[in-house]
Amino acid sequence: MLKKVAIFGVGLIGGSFALALKRARAVQQVVGVGRTAATLERAREIGIVDAISTSVQEALQDTDLVLIAAPVAQTETILATIKPHLQAGTVITDAGSTKTDVVAAARKALGDKIGQFIPGHPIAGRESNGPDAAIADLYIGKKVVLAPLPENASADVERVAQAWQQCGALIHRLSPEEHDRVFAAVSHLPHLLAYALVDDVANKPHADLLFQYAASGFRDFTRIAGSSPEMWRDISLANQAALLQELDAYIAQLTKLRANLVAADGNALQQMFAHAQQARQSWIRTIEAAEKQNRNGGD
């Protein structure tokens, strides 16, 4: 059982972590830290945190585990304010969507205490944000990627892994570089593509007519274009290199598709569509099998 957990950022991600730990009776006390007093107050009101603190020193006192669940661009500043108060027995983890930049920021901010920082990324979310969106179920059956550093003690990595497992999550491990390459392909690029399409349609002179006929296919395709522009600006910049590589591969793919369309090469088009359809179906079957196993094995 964790005695004390401090959470920097008590929104959807940090708040759900707190609620899940509490429900699992895996923590005695959760302290919330953040920039916005109203958000912290709300988090206390609805039982996400037991106490709130505007003093980092106080929040860090005898704390087993710190979770940083603030926008990625703030990670370095938060870690720098933590460092002077960081006790030997405390481990820190984060929930950022990119890892290479977070590791660089952590090395800069923490210096010789870098061993106490275990980079992490829970793969879970909802459409809404803030403390009121937090739910104890958010991580059940979801993946949490840990990207341990050579300096991390395995017992510390284990402490972070166990906390997430007690939230119902499944632990995966990738290096920070692997993590960023993988998420550039399956998450960051699709977000950019969805934003680009909606922006493209909205900029056309007959945009109103177009939106009038957009239906459920368009709605699903562009759902991720409803995400926070600030967050995705930060992710794009933080994962610039891997994202550029994926974007270039995709533009090359569209150029090939365009050539097939110009040539009216029905076979080549159908082959690409069929390959994509099969790959997606096989992926969906894998997900559904895993979900079924989680349901049977869990709870």
Place this chain on the structure above:
Amino acid sequence: MLKKVAIFGVGLIGGSFALALKRARAVQQVVGVGRTAATLERAREIGIVDAISTSVQEALQDTDLVLIAAPVAQTETILATIKPHLQAGTVITDAGSTKTDVVAAARKALGDKIGQFIPGHPIAGRESNGPDAAIADLYIGKKVVLAPLPENASADVERVAQAWQQCGALIHRLSPEEHDRVFAAVSHLPHLLAYALVDDVANKPHADLLFQYAASGFRDFTRIAGSSPEMWRDISLANQAALLQELDAYIAQLTKLRANLVAADGNALQQMFAHAQQARQSWIRTIEAAEKQNRNGGD
């Protein structure tokens, strides 16, 4: 009340049209016509059609309305088999996703009887296909675009419009060219983009690792890549010109996005993302308001 309706293709689209007309008591008899005996038998078994016919002559006898709900590439062949048996009192409509090519095919097949053909496109669908996927509710509150020709008598257009309205649909009108430009942007291009992304990911050497971390954002974005490859090959070829124009605009958009990413221009990125997010939110609000109005006004 329609005395007799003949449906060529009794799958999801044709079958749902039949079920909806029957529930509204808007038709006395529905006859199914098609290439596959087993599909027709199934449609009769589950009450979609009252009779099945392998003779086009028999199916066309004293028929008020013909719906062609077969793959678009078959439209010309079907209309050519219909022509010799087409009586003066019969109107024909279709459910194809493209209209310019369908009109060209209809002119070729029907010649001086073209006035009896009213091009149409119901904007509705489900993930599954075939007669067993058909439901009487499919068209409730959904748009049906009619693209009437100069040769159509307004009473004939009205007959088609009324049939769809009795299925619960809302009638919109566009010219065949307008229709194809609009759907190239909001439907055909997104389908190609989704297929292209899944094919791109599936072709990478580490595809298995990538799919392992693909989550709900990827799932929604690529949902339309689960659609029929044959159907989307046909649509791509049928709407080649408008689709190329949209694809080129999108590649130009991605090229601009790429330049902003290379320059690490956070403001420009955020501006595009925010504009897209706002446009999407305002579109979703419009849809939700319309759905609410349909619910209050309908049923």
